[in-house]
Amino acid sequence: MMSDKKKKILIVEDETDMVSALKIRLEATGYEVVSAGNGQEGLRCARRENPDLVILDVMLPKMDGLTVCRMLKFDEKFQKTPIMMLTAKSQKKDVQQGKEMGADAYLTKPFKSEELLETIEGLLKGKA
Amino acid sequence: MKRSDEEKHIENKLIIHEFRKKISWSIVIRYCLVILGLVMFQISTYLGDNASLSFVLLGLVFVYNLFCHLIYRYKKFEVPWQMVVFAAFFQIFDIMAITFLIYITGWLDSPYWFLYLVMIIVSGFGLYFYYSITVFFIALFSSIFYLGLMLLTYYNLVPLYGAAITLSPSQMLQSIFNKAIFTTISFLLFAVTIYYFSKLLNQNRAELVQKNRQLLIALEDLKDIDQMKDEFISTASHELRTPLSVIRENLSLIADKIVGQVNDKQTHLVESSKINIDRLTKILDNILDISKIESTSVDINRHEVDIVHIAGKAVDLLSRKAEEKEIKLETDFPAEILAYADHDQIFRVFINLLDNAIKYTDSGGRILVEIKDTGSQLEVSVIDSGHGISREDQERIFDRFVRLPDNDGVTREKGSGLGLSICKGIVDLHGGKITVHSKIGEGSKFMFTLPKVKPNDE
Numbered sequence: 001m002m003s004d005k006k007k008k009i010l011i012v013e014d015e016t017d018m019v020s021a022l023k024i025r026l027e028a029t030g031y032e033v034v035s036a037g038n039g040q041e042g043l044r045c046a047r048r049e050n051p052d053l054v055i056l057d058v059m060l061p062k063m064d065g066l067t068v069c070r071m072l073k074f075d076e077k078f079q080k081t082p083i084m085m086l087t088a089k090s091q092k093k094d095v096q097q098g099k100e101m102g103a104d105a106y107l108t109k110p111f112k113s114e115e116l117l118e119t120i121e122g123l124l125k126g127k128a
Numbered sequence: 129m130k131r132s133d134e135e136k137h138i139e140n141k142l143i144i145h146e147f148r149k150k151i152s153w154s155i156v157i158r159y160c161l162v163i164l165g166l167v168m169f170q171i172s173t174y175l176g177d178n179a180s181l182s183f184v185l186l187g188l189v190f191v192y193n194l195f196c197h198l199i200y201r202y203k204k205f206e207v208p209w210q211m212v213v214f215a216a217f218f219q220i221f222d223i224m225a226i227t228f229l230i231y232i233t234g235w236l237d238s239p240y241w242f243l244y245l246v247m248i249i250v251s252g253f254g255l256y257f258y259y260s261i262t263v264f265f266i267a268l269f270s271s272i273f274y275l276g277l278m279l280l281t282y283y284n285l286v287p288l289y290g291a292a293i294t295l296s297p298s299q300m301l302q303s304i305f306n307k308a309i310f311t312t313i314s315f316l317l318f319a320v321t322i323y324y325f326s327k328l329l330n331q332n333r334a335e336l337v338q339k340n341r342q343l344l345i346a347l348e349d350l351k352d353i354d355q356m357k358d359e360f361i362s363t364a365s366h367e368l369r370t371p372l373s374v375i376r377e378n379l380s381l382i383a384d385k386i387v388g389q390v391n392d393k394q395t396h397l398v399e400s401s402k403i404n405i406d407r408l409t410k411i412l413d414n415i416l417d418i419s420k421i422e423s424t425s426v427d428i429n430r431h432e433v434d435i436v437h438i439a440g441k442a443v444d445l446l447s448r449k450a451e452e453k454e455i456k457l458e459t460d461f462p463a464e465i466l467a468y469a470d471h472d473q474i475f476r477v478f479i480n481l482l483d484n485a486i487k488y489t490d491s492g493g494r495i496l497v498e499i500k501d502t503g504s505q506l507e508v509s510v511i512d513s514g515h516g517i518s519r520e521d522q523e524r525i526f527d528r529f530v531r532l533p534d535n536d537g538v539t540r541e542k543g544s545g546l547g548l549s550i551c552k553g554i555v556d557l558h559g560g561k562i563t564v565h566s567k568i569g570e571g572s573k574f575m576f577t578l579p580k581v582k583p584n585d586e
Contacts, residue, residue, distance in 0.1 A: 015370055021377035028386040059366065088369035110373035110409055113380040 007124055010051035011035040012042030012068060013086070014060055022055070029117060039063025043071060046078065053124055054078075056103070058087035066101050073102035082123035086111070365416050369409070376405045414546040430558070433471045435506060435578065436461045436499055442478035443497060446486060454491045457482075460498040465506050467580045473554045474578070480547040481510040481574050488532070488572070489514035504580060505560070511573045517566040525564060526552040551576070 009031045013019050016037070023033045034049050036042040039060040046054060054072065058065040065085060072078040084105040099106065104126075105119050381387050383398040390398070443459055450457040478497075485495045493513040500507040517525060517532065524530050528549045555562040555576045566572035 015374065017374040018370070018377065021374060021381060024381055024386060025377065088366040088373070109369045110376045110405065113377060113384070 006030060006032045007052040008032045008034065008049060009053045009055060009120070010042070010046055010049060011055045012037075012039065012045075012060060012065070013055070013057040014038060015057070018057075025113060025117075026120075031120075037061075039065065039068045042068050046072060046081075047075075050077070051081065053120060054081060054083045055120075056083055056085050058085055066097060069101045069103050082126065084119060084123060361416060365412065368412055372405055372409060372412075376402060379405070411546075414550065417546075417550055430468050430470050432466050433469050433474070435465050435467050435469065435474065435508070436463065438471060438475050439478055439497060439499060439508070442475060442482055445479065446482045449483075450486050450495065453486060453489075455486060455489050456494045458494065458496045460496060462499065462501060465499060465501050465580075467506055467578050469558055469578055470554075474558075477551045477554050477576065478508075480551050484547065484574075485510050485512040485514065485572075488512065493571075502577075505577045506580060507575060507577050509573055509575045511571065513571040516568040516570050517564065517572050518568055522564050522566060526562070 007030075009026055011019055011022055011026075011033060013022070013035070014037050019035050019037075023035065026033050034045060034051065036045040040062045042054075042056070042060070043063070056065045056069055060068065065087070069083050069085065072081065072083060082104040083102065084107060085103040086107050086109055088109045104123055107116060107119060379398050379402050382390060383395055383402065439459070439461060443457060447457055482495070482497070489495060489512045495513070496509075496511045498507075498509040498511065500509075521530075521532055525532070526548050528546055530548075552562050555578070558578055560576055560578040562574070562576035564572060564574050
C-alpha cells in the first residue's frame, strides 16, 4: 500500500549545479528533495531526514561515496533504503565495487534523465 | 631500493655465467696440459720406479678435473660467494695434487714442474678478474710455497722422495735455469692468451651490466609515466563528465518544459544540443578506452569463451538496425568455438564491425558474418556489399580519428573515428591480426584472427 506522503529523496553531491538541476527535475516529478554537499553531511542528513531513497555521488569530499554507502547499509535504519550511485567513472571495476558496497543501482554521468527517473521509480517500487 | 636489487640480481647472473665460461676454458687448458704431461711422461726416461705411481697420480688429477668440471656444469650457484669457496677448494686440491706429483717425480727434475706453474698462473689469471682476489692469493701463495720448497731443497733442508739424486750446485742451478727458460716462455704464452681473453670477457660483461642497468632505469621511468598517464586519463575523464552531465540535465529540464514554456524553435535547438552532448560523451568514452587499450596496464580479462556465442549476441543486438535499413544480415557459424579471450572486448569488436557494415551499406544490401576454425586459430569475417574502400583509405582505416565519407563524399554518418582503431587494439592484445579487403563498389571484408589457446609467455 503506497503512502500518500511524498517520497523523500536525499541527494549527496558536491556539484551544486548538478544538485539544483536534479532538484528541479525530481520536485517536478513529485518527490521531496533534501541535499548534502559532502559525505559526512550526507550521513547526518540521512539520519535526520529518513529519506526513502538516496542518490549518492562516488567522488565526494570529507568521505567518499563508497564509504557512505557502506556505512548506510551497515546501519539497520537504512538497510531497506535503496541507494543509487552516480559516477563519472564507467570502468567495470568501479561498478563492481559499487555493487559490493551494497548500492542498489549505478548510473554513470552523464545520464539520460529518463533513465534516472525510471531507475528511481523502480527502486522505490521495489522498496514499497 | 627495488631497482638496485634487480640490478644486483642481473649482475650476479652475468658474473656466474661469465665465471662458468672462464672456468670451462681454464679446465680445458688443464686437460690439454695434463694430456701433454702424459705424453711427456711417455717419452721421459729418468722417472724409473716412480713412473707408475706418477702415472696413477696424473690419472687422478685428470679425473679430479673432470669431476670439478661436471660439478660446475650442473650445479647452480645462487650466490657468488659459494663460487669463490668452491673455486678456492678446487685450487687448493689441485695444487696439492700437482705438488705431490712433482715431488715424487723428482722435484726440480720433474717434467711436470712447468705444468704446475703454468696451471697456477692460468687459474690465477682466470679467477682474478671475477673478484676472486682470495683465489688469486691462494694461487700466489701456492707459487711462493712451491718456490720456497724448491729453495729449501736446494739448501738440503727438505729431502727428495725416493732415490736421492745428488746434483752438484752448478748442475742444480743449470737445471733450474733450463727449466726457467722453458717455463718463462710457456708462462708468457699462456699469460698473454689468458689476459686478452679475460679482458675481452670483462669488457663484454661490463658493457652488458651497464646496458642492463640503463634498461632497468628506463623501464622504471616508463612504468612511472604509464601510471601517471592512467591517473591523468581517469581524473580528466571525471572532470570532463561532470560539467557534461550538468549541461545535459539543464538542457533536459528546458526541453521537458519543467522550468517554463518553450516554443518549437527553442525545443529544436535544445534537442540538437543534447544530441551533441551525447556525441561528446561517446567520444570521451572512446578516448578513455583507446588509451586503456594502448597502455600496458590494460585490464583485459581473458577466459575460455565461446566466440560463436558472442557473435550471436552482437548479431541479435544489431539485427533491428539492419532491418530498419532493409539490409539482410546473415551468419555462417559452426556450433561452438572456444578461444582464450576477453568476452566484453571481443563483443565490442563484433559490435564495431557490424555497426560499420550497416553504416556503409545501402538499403537492400547484404552483410555476412562468418567464423571459421583454422586449427590453432579462428577466423572471423564480416563481409558487406557496401560502398567498398579505396586502396589509400584501406591503409589508414585502422588509424585513429579516421572516418570515411559516404558515397556522395559527405560524411553523413557521425562517429568518432576510433571504432576500428579500438578493434585493432583489442585484436592485437589478444595476439591476433585484423585486416581489410575491399574494392570500391564491391563491398568490404573485414577479417580478424584470434588464437585459440593461451600463448606460452603468459
